[in-house]
Amino acid sequence: MTRSTGQKATAGKPRRQSSMADRVYEALKDDIFEFRLIPGDKFSEGDVATRLSASRTPVREALYRLQREGHMDVLFRSGWQVKPLDFQMVEELYDLRITLERAAMHKICSHSTPPPILRQLNAIWHPDHPSERAIGSTARALDESFHCELVAAASNREMTRIHQEVTDRLRIIRRLDFTRADRVDATYNEHAEILDAISNNQPGAAAEKLTAHIRTSQAAVREITMEKIREAARAHQQNKTTS
Amino acid sequence: MTRSTGQKATAGKPRRQSSMADRVYEALKDDIFEFRLIPGDKFSEGDVATRLSASRTPVREALYRLQREGHMDVLFRSGWQVKPLDFQMVEELYDLRITLERAAMHKICSHSTPPPILRQLNAIWHPDHPSERAIGSTARALDESFHCELVAAASNREMTRIHQEVTDRLRIIRRLDFTRADRVDATYNEHAEILDAISNNQPGAAAEKLTAHIRTSQAAVREITMEKIREAARAHQQNKTTS
DNA sequence: GATAGGCAGGTTGTATACAAGTTGACTGAC
DNA sequence: GTCAGTCAACTTGTATACAACCTGCCTATC
Numbered sequence: 001m002t003r004s005t006g007q008k009a010t011a012g013k014p015r016r017q018s019s020m021a022d023r024v025y026e027a028l029k030d031d032i033f034e035f036r037l038i039p040g041d042k043f044s045e046g047d048v049a050t051r052l053s054a055s056r057t058p059v060r061e062a063l064y065r066l067q068r069e070g071h072m073d074v075l076f077r078s079g080w081q082v083k084p085l086d087f088q089m090v091e092e093l094y095d096l097r098i099t100l101e102r103a104a105m106h107k108i109c110s111h112s113t114p115p116p117i118l119r120q121l122n123a124i125w126h127p128d129h130p131s132e133r134a135i136g137s138t139a140r141a142l143d144e145s146f147h148c149e150l151v152a153a154a155s156n157r158e159m160t161r162i163h164q165e166v167t168d169r170l171r172i173i174r175r176l177d178f179t180r181a182d183r184v185d186a187t188y189n190e191h192a193e194i195l196d197a198i199s200n201n202q203p204g205a206a207a208e209k210l211t212a213h214i215r216t217s218q219a220a221v222r223e224i225t226m227e228k229i230r231e232a233a234r235a236h237q238q239n240k241t242t243s
Numbered sequence: 244m245t246r247s248t249g250q251k252a253t254a255g256k257p258r259r260q261s262s263m264a265d266r267v268y269e270a271l272k273d274d275i276f277e278f279r280l281i282p283g284d285k286f287s288e289g290d291v292a293t294r295l296s297a298s299r300t301p302v303r304e305a306l307y308r309l310q311r312e313g314h315m316d317v318l319f320r321s322g323w324q325v326k327p328l329d330f331q332m333v334e335e336l337y338d339l340r341i342t343l344e345r346a347a348m349h350k351i352c353s354h355s356t357p358p359p360i361l362r363q364l365n366a367i368w369h370p371d372h373p374s375e376r377a378i379g380s381t382a383r384a385l386d387e388s389f390h391c392e393l394v395a396a397a398s399n400r401e402m403t404r405i406h407q408e409v410t411d412r413l414r415i416i417r418r419l420d421f422t423r424a425d426r427v428d429a430t431y432n433e434h435a436e437i438l439d440a441i442s443n444n445q446p447g448a449a450a451e452k453l454t455a456h457i458r459t460s461q462a463a464v465r466e467i468t469m470e471k472i473r474e475a476a477r478a479h480q481q482n483k484t485t486s
Numbered sequence: 487g488a489t490a491g492g493c494a495g496g497t498t499g500t501a502t503a504c505a506a507g508t509t510g511a512c513t514g515a516c
Numbered sequence: 517g518t519c520a521g522t523c524a525a526c527t528t529g530t531a532t533a534c535a536a537c538c539t540g541c542c543t544a545t546c
Contacts (some may be wrong), residue, residue, distance in 0.1 A: 038526075
């Protein structure tokens with residue numbers, strides 16, 4: 001049976017073997033998300049190729065992919081640059097995210113049967129005891145998963161894909177939202193309320209609660225970001241002068 | 244003055260000179276949109292390179308770009324394939340389009356001052372005499388422009404970009420919507436009503452009219468598509484056997 | 487001292503060579 | 517006639533060489 005090696009890349013790791021281009025892509029994306037490459041940094045394809053022991057071809061492929069996803073800028077014959085943080089763009093991405101997730105609420109409630117994922121989400125965000133609540137990076141991952149799963153439950157793959165893209169681009173910002181305990185608590189309460197509204201088939205209420213939830217998170221993150229960026233830039237600068 | 248060669252690519256043609264990769268990209272996209280390459284067609288990078296007198300490198304770049312945009316599939320070490328028309332996907336894209344354009348209606352009406360583009364759109368879709376109405380491919384282009392301009396008027400670049408991407412992917416389908424005069428007439432009336440609702444600051448009404456308008460167009464196109472595809476496949480097959 | 491011009495180094499864009507893997511047809515045995 | 521195995525041609529993935537062009541420094545001139 002000569003079945004193809006499988007297109008789907010959802011669960012497990014069905015990748016035939018991560019190609020060089022994929023590895024470079026993941027490495028650069030990590031560098032950006034972990035602030036090892038900070039917005040505004042410039043480098044050439046050759047630099048990356050040397051650093052990651054690859055040739056320029058897969059590096060170029062990875063960089064163009066990152067460019068399409070909004071993480072990099074290409075300066076014509078003058079190297080590449082990590083896209084400077086554009087706060088206007090972040091606001092717009094949040095708006096887009098709200099639009100998509102609101103639409104998902106209405107779609108979910110318009111289905112005849114509630115999606116099975118609701119049970120799992122309720123188990124996570126309606127814990128029997130507060131002690132079961134997650135914290136730190138786990139909470140962040142769970143939060144991201146909550147919103148993505150909700151959109152996915154609306155059963156529109158294109159909408160899910162775009163929402164995933166927005167999520168990826170906002171991750172670098174949203175990761176700052178779970179550094180304070182009160183924010184984690186608020187997230188649990190708000191997620192629970194949203195799930196309740198869906199269970200009661202109140203798409204309007206769910207959409208409103210969701211919007212307020214995202215706006216709150218957005219505001220909380222907004223103020224932390226600037227400070228973090230300044231801090232990273234400072235450490236980065238110091239690193240440069242000492243090396 | 245050593246100013247950079249300019250990043251913005253809005254007006255005129257500021258492109259330094261279309262690169263080979265761009266040329267290949269445009270050529271392939273045209274081939275797909277004009278049904279010279281029909282869904283399901285397979286070919287290799289080398290084929291394209293020879294046909295367009297380029298090397299494989301820019302061809303690969305163009306193909307990966309088309310893949311990312313949903314027009315092509317890459318078969319692992321087995322060539323490339325024009326993405327088969329996925330009707331489920333088309334439905335989902337229409338839903339996504341409606342979601343984005345509805346959100347744009349509300350955003351536009353929430354602005355304190357109406358966007359200037361409204362005057363131009365009114366001039367086009369509220370002609371003083373029916374004789375000023377466009378027909379055929381001009382009507383199609385105007386229709387596409389109408390919807391894109393409305394979304395752009397909401398002043399969210401990310402939303403505009405995604406909507407543009409959806410528009411690009413649906414174009415191959417939507418172009419079939421202006422082959423009948425009654426459809427053109429309906430489009431004029433419906434666009435006019437939508438503009439009226441916006442002018443009267445009734446975002447809800449505008450959104451409802453817009454949704455109905457798109458759904459009508461969607462239904463009209465749906466039935467034509469199948470026949471067109473069959474026809475193209477027939478001509479294509481005949482072409483193959485005679486050559 | 488300031489400015490214009492040229493030159494060297496570096497960068498991306500493109501072409502081509504090579505490696506690894508898939509496909510499909512052909513051949514042989516049963 | 518059918519099926520399994522082998523092999524050759526073809527395909528993508530990667531590395532590298534070359535070309536066109538941009539940038540910034542350095543020099544010479546005013």
